[in-house]
Amino acid sequence: MRKYRWVRRPLPDPSAVATLMAAARYLPEPLARVLVARGITTVEAARAFFRPELDQLHDPFLMADMEAAARRLARAIEDREQVLVYGDYDVDGTTATALVTSFLKERGVPVRYFVPDRFRHGYGLTQKALEEALEAGTRLLIALDCGITAAEEAAYARARGVDLIICDHHTAGATLPEAVAVLDPKRPDCPYPFPELSGCAVAFKLVQATLQVLGESPEAAYRYLDLVALSTAADIVPLTGENRILMAEGLRHLRRSTRPGLQQLAARARWPLETLTMHGIVFGLAPRINAAGRLGDANRAVALLLAEDAATADKLAAELDAANRERQQIDRRTLEEAIVQAERQITARDDRHALVLYHPDWHLGVIGIVASRIVERFYRPTILLCAVDSILKGSARSIAGINIYEALRDCEDLLLQFGGHTYAAGLALEENRLEAFRERFNEAVGARMTPELLVPRLEIDALLDLHTLDERFWRLLQRFGPHGPENEEPLFMARDLEVVGEPKLVGGEGKHLKFYVRQRAHPDDPPCEVIGFGKERLLPAVQHSRRMGQPLALAFTLQENTWQGQTRLQLRLRDLKLQRVETPVGQ
Incomplete structure (x- = not known):
């Protein structure tokens, strides 16, 4: 069972919280803390943040x-x-x-x-x-x-x-x-x-x-902002500064895009353009565009984006959709094989700081995706390699705090080529250097590793009293988007919660945890719904809390959930802890 370190996100200037609250008509302390934690410490910066505009x-x-x-x-x-x-x-x-x-x-x-x-x-x-x-x-x-x-x-x-x-x-x-x-x-x-x-x-x-x-006016280039938004979301660049402006405006262009290729691709992906979000790009459109190059000719993706009529666009969108389904099947097989190798490497030695996994027949087009999933599962920097014309080629993915590009640079003499950035990179080497590279890379990561880095962090933006949640709070919170790297959805912590009713597992395979909570200090408040996708492992802790009356602390983001025509706020669970009086939560 994965454990997380809960840490409060540091504030560069704690006094700025009160300054922002005093200057705004309605800015709750938790949201003021979210702003300051993101380096937004002045009223002018807050105004610019809440109104990302192209003239900036x-x-x-x-x-x-x-x-x-x-x-x-x-x-x-x-x-x-x-x-x-x-x-x-x-x-x-x-x-x-x-x-x-x-x-x-x-x-x-x-x-x-x-x-x-x-x-x-x-x-x-x-x-x-x-x-x-x-x-x-x-x-x-x-x-x-x-x-x-x-x-x-x-x-x-x-x-x-x-x-x-x-x-x-x-x-x-x-x-x-x-x-x-x-x-x-x-x-x-x-x-x-x-x-x-x-x-x-x-x-x-x-x-x-x-x-x-x-x-000519540079504003004529704004018509291409739908494409810029696709790239910004899919390439996992920091969603701060200009990127956040380009993403916000680009989403508006995407939602009303007249490109036949995007319209047909969105239809195939079942993500309507008019309501498209970052989530829809990352999990709906981007995988299908990427599939063109992972399993064939990426020129098909360009042709789709340039298509001038619906018939041509639909044919290409169907090809990319089929390629994505095939890619998903290859993903699953590769992931299963990679997990076996990873477990073997970790079991074999105590100082396994990084994973270098290799199979000659793995598909070059999917090893980056699978490397990311191995990182999620084992929380170690990971490289997946396959053979292409007698050369090993691979994709590297990292964890927070470990610059994988720098670790590869320590192994430069063993590599034919490499390139990338902090969290992702590509590389190539000769097969006879694989074992030497595996050891050197493990040493390079080990030199940068600390025990704390091996435990994933949950950075809590602010403590939130569920009693204070209302429609105004939610409307203001929505203006913190669009979200992405370095501007993630604010992660809140609520303490002293009691479980209301019987918790249960939902979903086709019963992998999602659903229950209700309310602040113990406000027993008359209506309970808040909590959904934990893939969090079935936490059910025993919730059951224990309800049975023994032991208070819960939750780490969560906020989202809207619409069901049978009714929309309500929902807590999307990231982690939970049973509170103990003698140990402050998050320590």
Whole structure:
């Protein structure tokens, strides 16, 4: 049974809680604490947070090389040059490819797009892919969501007489590729104020800047915000600053999108566009777009996003939906095999800080997904590897507090290549180095590991008295969205609760825990419904609390639940504890 450490999220300036409460007409202390915990300590910052608007976006020309990139792209538009748009095969890369391709097509530019095959070409900007993609007459190549470390490939393009613009958001190497422009807000020398944009958002910035060079309004780029929202949600970038603005506005564009591809994909996924949320993107649309590249040709995803009629869009959406179902079946088989390996490795030695799992026949397109699930289950940094043309290729996923990119860098001499960021990375190595790499990687993670990091944390935003919940509180809480990394749904803690009625397990397989609670100090209040998805293991504790009268403490988020035409607030359970007088909750 997984245990969690409950910790109160630290406040950078505790006095700011009272300041915000005094300045606002209605701001309960728990919500003021949520703001301050997110670094929002002034009234002006709170106003900007509650009203994310497009005029708060930064000037794209603050990004290093943007002037050169925009002028070169503007010249290609004016001279109707032949352009190749080269993207990555995930949601971020395919949305960026669709965005730039749409922009150029609308201006009469002879543009083609190309997304490499993860099996034939490998990841990113590769010479093998360029040899296939570049045609005679191509004058400009725009690499999207890749290319920041592609020095040799940039030289190859230059030798072919092709100008190169790189739009990336991954960590740069020691030297930058030689190109007309290298756009990447993570470049060490880039002064752009917000470094956490998705690759598609960097492409959006390039389009905005190019419009200005052409003498047009940069607001014309807003029509592509539906694509930016897809990428921002799917690529798990921090949902703060500009990303939160782009996500909020992008969701509005998505909900009224006229793109036939998105309409048909949403219909296949059974996530209506008009009510689409972050959750709908992450669990409905994104897996189907990603499936195109995981189990075949990712160019299908771009074609879907560019489709101009419903019939074409429906055919492509059906293909992606079928690919996603196949991907899910492969996921399940791979996960079962990976769990067996993981348990064996953990049992074999006490100092197993990280898991490196390998099967030659695992599918390259799903090992990243399965690595994430192994991390959820065993809570250790995990790498899954498979064999591709006698080379081991893999995906790495990490836990909070362990930078997996840095751990891989400690093993650089054993790897053919690697790249990524704090929590996710890709790598390749020769099979005869597998055991040496497994040991070195375990040591690299172990050097960064502490006992506390092996126990997942629940960061509590604020203590909440259920007696104070009302419609105004809920309306204000909704304005904290959209939620995502670094702006998660506020996690509350309620103490001194009594269980009302009989707790029960619900759902098809009885895996969801449902019960009712109320604050013991307010026995006349109506009870609050609690739902714990996949929390059947906690049923005995709830039954014990009810039987023995021992108070409960809950960690939960708040959500609306509509059933049979009635909507009510519901506590979505993350964890619970039986309270003990001698030990404060969360210690």
